Amino acid sequence: MSDPFEDHRNLLFSVAYRILGTATDAEDAVQDAWLKWSAADRSRVSEPKAYLARIVSNIAMDRLRSTQRQRETYIGPWLPEPILTSSDLADDATTTESVSMAMLVVLESLSPLERAVFVLKEVFDFSYGEIADAIDSSEAAVRQAAHRARGHVQSRRPRFDSDRSRQKAVMERFFAATTGGDINTLMELLSPDVTLWTDGGGKVRQALRPVTGSSKVATWFAGIAQRPYQGIDFVDMRAQIVEINGGAGMVFSGAGRVISTVTIDLDSDGRIVGIHNVANPDKLHAIGGGTTHPID
Template sequence: MRVEAGVTEEELAREFDQHRAVLVGAAYRVVGSVTDAEDVVQETWLRWAGVDHEEVRDTRAYLIRITTRLALNRLRQQKARREEYVGPWLPEPINSDDDPAVAVELADSVSMAMLVVLETLSPLERATFVLREVFDLPYDEIADTLGRSEAAVRQLAHRARGHVHARQPRHQVDKERHNELTMRFMAAAGSGDFDQVVSLLAPDAVLISDGGGKKKAALRPIHGPDKIARWMFAVIAENPNFQIRIAPLNGENAFIAYYDDAPDTVAFLESDDGLITGLYLIRNPDKLTTVPALHELDS
């Protein structure tokens, strides 16, 4: 590792750490994986330690650009792995409570519903959306980061923005009401109240479950309140000893089903106009490594 004369590695690390939460947030929005995001940020640090810092005018913007470029490369590398994945692929939950700085950075901006929408964008659209809509970088800097013309980047931003806005709820979702709805749904599911679960689901509700071939999950999205409730209660019936808790993940309240001390399922709710429109269930154990154990929540 090259360190410039007069600048210690400790000083470089201290400056880098001031931006680390932002960089984790940038990488996570692009790759949708906590592990990959942390690997990307570590690679960014290695790049940062080797550049001529006198030529860097805006450290934060510079690091965000490096991180996003590296995350884009990582996302492209994931393509083959995603194509071989069993069933739907959902982003990995992130436990922002582990790091208060990361929690502030990610609050209200990396909900599971938003990440699911970002998954439908092309890699370039996704990176452009993050750089422009989240971090408000100028188009010329985004173009330089992605190796595209400014006109092409403006078009990418326009397509991405239109796609994201088209998938957002029609009404502004009140966080308190969303939390209340989550609690009611959790109580109904936990008590086995089939009719109550159905009543909380919108007519066009959809459930997407990610088991990665390692846990029971639907290979395709499930549509409609009755079918969703039947599938959920079938899973619960196979695991009658589930204990359900609510915990903050991805800047929102998720409910977690535990088997013994380990998280078995993490569920995120998407709501609109007082009803649940989307349910995202992550069951692949490889994606639950940052979710707190039951004893950590109950202690």
Template sequence: MSEHPTEAAHVTEAAHPTGAAYLADAATEAFLAHRNLLFTVAYELLGSAADAEDVLQETWLRWVGVDLTAVRDHRAYLVRIATRQALGRLRTLARRRESYVGPWLPEPLLTAPDVAEDVELAESVSMAMLLVLETLAPTERAVFVLREVFGLEYGEIAEAVDKSQAAVRQIAHRARVHVAARRPRGAVSAAEARQAVAAFQRAVETGDLRTLLDLLAPDVVLVGDGGGLVQATPAPVVGAELVAGLLRGITRRAVSLRAEQVNGHPALVIRLAGEVDTVLALRLEEGLVTGLYAVRNPEKLSRMTRETALGR
């Protein structure tokens, strides 16, 4: 694991035609075997599927230049490459978000049922958790994700983030404390989440203000992301009555509401004339809706037409 993925570490076709072909096939096989994992790592570090795909491409370009005969653990090595690429991109994204119009939310993903069955994975890609991860420094975020979600050893993480093992242990502890103080409390089960979203959907569709107020926490927060391209709340809206009033407005538009699996959890997908208009994800704590995340930026809704495969 001490070798770096450089373009120099390769086997030339001319020198070893048969061996080179074998290694090329092995490189492709290993990359495809871990592709979903690599995408998930990049997505959790970036909150953007488009940027995660770019990281995958960059990871592949570096991976095909690696001497596989010197790599003991393909998974760890690939994760290391992807993490380094994501960290570099994360710093660029931070500058880009400084000029973002209005509140920024992660790009929502339509996910398969098997993601929801992996409780830890589902929590790690939830809108609520991705927003918590946004409050971490880049290296803290990488260390937390690699350790707590993907179970990498401290030595492997140290190589990925270019820190000593002692430093990584300290960073991991600091990140765990930070996340624990901000993650949703009194988490509900998958069945309870489905029931809550179904009740919430009925209340929104019927404009039932009383039920909406019963479902919303008094200090519920609604955050809208239009990216300056479509209308959205310019700042977070706080308070059950204000949020309920906004939600009732949905029923006055010619829209359809459907509960779908988004980022491993049930969420409402709002369509206008058959096209995805808004993804409304819920943060549930102790049976109440404490957060609503309305993604309306059309540039972030392109992946809502097909399931995205995630994995650990």
């Protein structure tokens, strides 16, 4: 007989990761959920999926509340912790978009309650009643939170290009131009109003404010091949294209560790309008560990 917890483990991680934005905290939330599940009287659990979703959602909201102060005082832009993903099981654009770096950044601006409600309703299609049970709230309060969250996300939602083949093709050209220091090709690929966010968390040197404009961003990336990065010469680095958060991304490695990840967002013309560069070593454990997460 299968174990309901193991049957729904990927779902629990997927819920927790979208609420928290960090793989490490999401894994901890899943582990805490397992402890509660192990101690529960399962004879009284009629719907294991809903019961487990309730546990992990509340754990994730509590963790998010406790970490919000740290994120408010974070040095430089705070970006989500990137994860390696497998999208062969998720052809739904809504599912893939919900785990993208750009969407996770938008979700950061919601309250813990709004974020949990949005994730459970918009991504996993829980009913309002199921969500109310899951987070110990009234259905009316859940509906209000969902309305606020939906409006907030819609007003800030970046354009999401679900054409994976186009995104991969652009990333391959961007990859070649970056590793080759080709500023002319970079200028062709970048939208005039492109924005680059870099997250070093005060642990490594990065831009403390977003870098905007194609010229500045192209110069920033072209310079990667011309100077040491985190004390590592470019010739000693390994760069590769992998799937990160549901789309094509770059991983830079060297000196036996992951140095940074880069993901991109495209506009309607297929030009790069947003770039997220995570270099904080505390946020690269999931990538360095090599674990691939299916997108649920």
